[in-house]
Amino acid sequence: MIDIGANLTSKNFQRDLPSVIDRATAAGVEALVVTGTSLAGSRAAADLAEQTARAALYATAGVHPHHAVDATGDWLADLRALAGRARVVALGECGLDFNRNYSPQIDQIRCFRAQLELAAALRLPVFLHERDAHDTFTGILREHRTSLPGAVVHCFTGTRAQLDAYLSLDLHIGITGWICDERRGRDLIAVVPAIPDRRLMIETDAPYLLPRNMPSPPRDRRNEPAFLPYVLNAVAAARGEDAATTAAATTATARAFFGLPA
Numbered sequence: 001m002i003d004i005g006a007n008l009t010s011k012n013f014q015r016d017l018p019s020v021i022d023r024a025t026a027a028g029v030e031a032l033v034v035t036g037t038s039l040a041g042s043r044a045a046a047d048l049a050e051q052t053a054r055a056a057l058y059a060t061a062g063v064h065p066h067h068a069v070d071a072t073g074d075w076l077a078d079l080r081a082l083a084g085r086a087r088v089v090a091l092g093e094c095g096l097d098f099n100r101n102y103s104p105q106i107d108q109i110r111c112f113r114a115q116l117e118l119a120a121a122l123r124l125p126v127f128l129h130e131r132d133a134h135d136t137f138t139g140i141l142r143e144h145r146t147s148l149p150g151a152v153v154h155c156f157t158g159t160r161a162q163l164d165a166y167l168s169l170d171l172h173i174g175i176t177g178w179i180c181d182e183r184r185g186r187d188l189i190a191v192v193p194a195i196p197d198r199r200l201m202i203e204t205d206a207p208y209l210l211p212r213n214m215p216s217p218p219r220d221r222r223n224e225p226a227f228l229p230y231v232l233n234a235v236a237a238a239r240g241e242d243a244a245t246t247a248a249a250t251t252a253t254a255r256a257f258f259g260l261p262a
């Protein structure tokens with residue numbers, strides 16, 4: 001398995017990161033993409049991916065819509081430099097979040113467009129975040145789609161119509177432990193079989209979104225990449241496949257999407 005989205009630079013992992021990575025490897029996670037959500041966070045993700053010999057770690061470099069308001073001055077030049085770092089395999093996390101609106105929407109849109117243009121210039125795929133902003137997000141993406149080598153909507157939790165809109169833009173879809181929640185995940189379970197093999201990837205979004213189908217969840221509720229099999233199993237069950245089939249397909253798709261060595 002490949003975990004395409006793990007926030008390993010989170011302070012929640014500071015105390016035991018080496019064992020978190022070792023547990024992931026032991027659980028069958030053969031590569032991990034560490035999510036960058038700010039300039040400082042992306043720098044930390046790139047550092048971590050370069051310094052860690054314990055597992056195949058990669059990183060994204062980007063500014064999350066929550067942090068768009070901080071994208072001022074030379075931020076784009078700084079991001080361009082980070083995107084050129086050795087283990088950086090995608091631009092992002094970028095996109096729109098009109099649920100929280102931690103940054104004004106006008107800043108989110110400016111920051112999103114700038115990162116799509118940078119990704120196109122650098123020929124990097126993008127790692128995308130969208131919440132309660134589907135129409136605006138899709139409209140902006142449509143303008144840029146042909147110049148982007150690839151794009152994944154991470155933590156997809158939308159409707160069938162939204163999924164169809166994303167697939168018609170030839171986007172990849174990342175599924176998290178949201179699908180493990182019997183109540184909240186019900187709609188997602190119904191639409192996941194409609195995602196083609198070559199567009200489907202899995203992720204933990206650790207330390208967030210602890211899978212609800214764990215028989216004995218950790219007391220601190222912290223999610224970690226070693227719990228990716230719970231996501232895998234829920235995705236496989238939704239698709240009526242055995243887990244090995246889903247694992248092989250999502251791993252091959254992730255390697256191709258991010259250009260990871262086999």
Ligand SMILES: [Zn+2]
Nearest residue numbers: 093129154155
């Ligand atoms: Zn996100």
